[in-house]
Amino acid sequence: MNLTVTEISRVISELSQNIEGAFLNKVWGLAEDEWAVELRQGGKKLWLAISISPSNSRMHLLTDAPDRKTEPSHFTKMFKKAASRSPLRKILQVNADRIVRLDFIGSALIAELMGPKGNLYLLGEEDRIVAVALARKSHNRPGEIYTPPSKPPANAGAVKIEAEQKPGLSFNMELAERYGEIVRLDILNRAKQKALAPLKVQLKKTAKRKKGLDKEKRELEKHSNDRHLGDILQANFTALKKGLSSITAIDFYDAEAKEINITLNPALSPAENVKRYYKWSKKHEKGIPRIENELKNLIDNEKTIAEKVKKIESTDKIEDIEQSQQAKPNQQKTGKKGKTAYSGPRRFITSDGYTALVGRSDRENDEITFKKSNGRDLWLHARDYPGSHVVVKLPKGLKQIPKTTLAEAAMLALNYSKAAKAGKGEVTYCYVKEIRKPKGAPAGKVLVTGAKSVMARIDSETIKTMKIRVSE
Structure with a gap:
C-alpha cells in the first residue's frame, strides 16, 4: 500500500525534527525500486528507506540496518558520489503532494512516491537533473531543470493530520513495522516473477518443439517399410510402367511370401517411383534417430527447468531464487x-x-x-x-x-x-x-x-x- 499525502506529511514532520543535519554515509539498493540510505548523527546510525515500488511507495526510517543488498545501479552510485559525507540540510514535502525533497550540499534528491508513476531524481546545480533512477514515463529528463507534476491531488493543498502528532519518531517506527513483512513478500514475489518469466517461456518453446518433433516422427514412421517396398519394386522393375497407380507383387520379405499392393505415383516414371521409396527410406533412417536424440535432450532440459520452477515457486527466501538461477x-x-x-x-x-x-x-x-x-x-x-x-x-x-x-x-x-x-x-x-x-x-x-x-x-x-x- 502506497503512503498517502497525509502519511507522507506526518513522516516528513518527524524526520525534519530529528534527522536534519545527519551526514549521509552509505546508499545501497534493496531491490530495483527500493533503496536504503545510512545516515550518521553523532555516534548514532539511522537507516532511511525510500521506495518507488508500484504498490509500496514510501519513505520512513527503519528499525535496523537492512539485511539484504543488491548490486549498486548507476543511479545508486551517482547518488552516493554526489551526497556522500554531506549533511542533510533540509527535508521537506513538495507542493503538499506525494513528493519529498532531501537537500544536501551541492545536490538534492527528489522522491516522487507515486506508485507506478513515481521516480527518484538526483539534482545538481540549479536543480538540473543529473540522473534518474528508473526508465519510467516522465516529463522530466536528464539535463533539464526539475519541475514537479503540474496537477497535484485536489485535496493536497490542505493536509490535515488525523491523529495527534507525537514527539520523536513514533510514526516512522510504526510504518517500519507495518511494511516489514509486506515489503519482504513483495520483493520476494517480484523476484519470483522475474526469475520464472524466462523459464516459463523456455518451457513453452520446449513444449512447442516437442509437439513439432512428435508430428515429424509420426510422419516418418509411415515410411518405416519403404526400403523393403523399394526393393520389391526394383525386383519387379520390368512390370512397372508410367501411369500405374499401384502394383501387386510378391513380398519376398514375408515368411509366407504373401502378395502386397504398393502405391505408385502415375505421374512418375518407374525409376522415379523406385527412387521415391528409397528417398523416404533414407529420411526415415536418418530422421528417427535425430528426432529421438533431440527429444531426449529436450525432455532432460524440460525436467531441469521444471525443477527450477518448482523450487522458485515453493521457496520463501529470495536467496533460494538467486541460487536456483545458478548452476x-x-x-x-x-x-x-x-x-x-x-x-x-x-x-x-x-x-x-x-x-x-x-x-x-x-x-x-x-x-x-x-x-x-x-x-x-x-x-x-x-x-x-x-x-x-x-x-x-x-x-x-x-x-x-x-x-x-x-x-x-x-x-x-x-x-x-x-x-x-x-x-x-x-x-x-x-x-x-x-x-x-x-x-x-x-x-x-x-x-x-x-x-x-x-x-x-x-x-x-x-x-x-x-x-x-x-x-x-
Missing part, C-alpha cells in the same frame, strides 16, 4: 590464488535441444573445433573481434540449421567475445569442415572458407536458460 560449477581444484579451476568448455542447450560448446581459452578453442567436433557441426565466432569459438553439435542428416539454434549460438559467440559490451554485432558461421588450421599458427588461429554472417543481439536471460554448467 553448480564443475570444480576440479583450487589455484594458488584461491580461484576455482574449471574443466572443459562451457556447455549450453539451445531451444531446439542441440548442445553448444564454448571455448574458454585459445587452446580450448582449438580443442572443440578440431577434436570435439565433426565436419557437419556448426562453427561460430564474433566477426573481427577476439573471442571464443562456438561449436554446435548437429546430428547426421540435418540439412538445414534451425533458425532458433543459429540465433542462440550466434548470441553465445557474441557474448563471449570482446564485442559483448556493444550488446549486438556480426557473427561469422560455417560448418566445421570449412575450417582449417594454418601450419605453425598459434592456438585459436584458424582459416575459414565459405563463411556466412548473421547479426546477433545479446539477451542475458536467454543465455541463463540455455546454460547447463556455470562458467564464470
Whole structure:
C-alpha cells in the first residue's frame, strides 16, 4: 500500500525534527525500486528507506540496518558520489503532494512516491537533473531543470493530520513495522516473477518443439517399410510402367511370401517411383534417430527447468531464487590464488535441444573445433573481434540449421567475445569442415572458407536458460 499525502506529511514532520543535519554515509539498493540510505548523527546510525515500488511507495526510517543488498545501479552510485559525507540540510514535502525533497550540499534528491508513476531524481546545480533512477514515463529528463507534476491531488493543498502528532519518531517506527513483512513478500514475489518469466517461456518453446518433433516422427514412421517396398519394386522393375497407380507383387520379405499392393505415383516414371521409396527410406533412417536424440535432450532440459520452477515457486527466501538461477560449477581444484579451476568448455542447450560448446581459452578453442567436433557441426565466432569459438553439435542428416539454434549460438559467440559490451554485432558461421588450421599458427588461429554472417543481439536471460554448467 502506497503512503498517502497525509502519511507522507506526518513522516516528513518527524524526520525534519530529528534527522536534519545527519551526514549521509552509505546508499545501497534493496531491490530495483527500493533503496536504503545510512545516515550518521553523532555516534548514532539511522537507516532511511525510500521506495518507488508500484504498490509500496514510501519513505520512513527503519528499525535496523537492512539485511539484504543488491548490486549498486548507476543511479545508486551517482547518488552516493554526489551526497556522500554531506549533511542533510533540509527535508521537506513538495507542493503538499506525494513528493519529498532531501537537500544536501551541492545536490538534492527528489522522491516522487507515486506508485507506478513515481521516480527518484538526483539534482545538481540549479536543480538540473543529473540522473534518474528508473526508465519510467516522465516529463522530466536528464539535463533539464526539475519541475514537479503540474496537477497535484485536489485535496493536497490542505493536509490535515488525523491523529495527534507525537514527539520523536513514533510514526516512522510504526510504518517500519507495518511494511516489514509486506515489503519482504513483495520483493520476494517480484523476484519470483522475474526469475520464472524466462523459464516459463523456455518451457513453452520446449513444449512447442516437442509437439513439432512428435508430428515429424509420426510422419516418418509411415515410411518405416519403404526400403523393403523399394526393393520389391526394383525386383519387379520390368512390370512397372508410367501411369500405374499401384502394383501387386510378391513380398519376398514375408515368411509366407504373401502378395502386397504398393502405391505408385502415375505421374512418375518407374525409376522415379523406385527412387521415391528409397528417398523416404533414407529420411526415415536418418530422421528417427535425430528426432529421438533431440527429444531426449529436450525432455532432460524440460525436467531441469521444471525443477527450477518448482523450487522458485515453493521457496520463501529470495536467496533460494538467486541460487536456483545458478548452476553448480564443475570444480576440479583450487589455484594458488584461491580461484576455482574449471574443466572443459562451457556447455549450453539451445531451444531446439542441440548442445553448444564454448571455448574458454585459445587452446580450448582449438580443442572443440578440431577434436570435439565433426565436419557437419556448426562453427561460430564474433566477426573481427577476439573471442571464443562456438561449436554446435548437429546430428547426421540435418540439412538445414534451425533458425532458433543459429540465433542462440550466434548470441553465445557474441557474448563471449570482446564485442559483448556493444550488446549486438556480426557473427561469422560455417560448418566445421570449412575450417582449417594454418601450419605453425598459434592456438585459436584458424582459416575459414565459405563463411556466412548473421547479426546477433545479446539477451542475458536467454543465455541463463540455455546454460547447463556455470562458467564464470
